[in-house]
């Protein structure tokens with residue numbers, strides 16, 4: 001995910017913005033795998049462990065959006081396409097990740113793609129981001145290159 005979803009016309013805000021989610025390491029991982037955050041994406045966020053596959057990196061980047069870890073998103077971004085900075089919108093609540101398809105991206109590849117649907121609510125309105133992301137290796141570790149929005 002390169003950026004937050006396109007905003008629709010925004011109705012006047014009637015509820016306070018939700019506070020950022022800070023899961024404990026024992027909470028279920030936001031990426032949806034049936035393991036704790038600390039055993040799953042959290043250990044990549046903390047480092048020095050790095051995601052072994054493009055899918056694991058995709059999951060950990062989704063979880064980074066959930067926990068508002070912009071620095072993780074930037075350091076797992078290909079330097080060739082990485083923005084100078086990233087502001088995450090705390091009013092977007094990411095509610096689920098579905099991995100739909102992967103190509104390559106294993107420990108034996110140097111590139112890969114992950115197609116996913118990430119669900120969210122924004123100002124109480126549900127939405128979904130359907131994207132095919134491209135990944136490559138940089139200094140041995142998987143990094144996000146860019147993504148194509150799908151319908």
Ligand SMILES: [Zn+2]
Pocket residue numbers: 029030031032033037040041042059060063
């Ligand atoms: Zn996870």
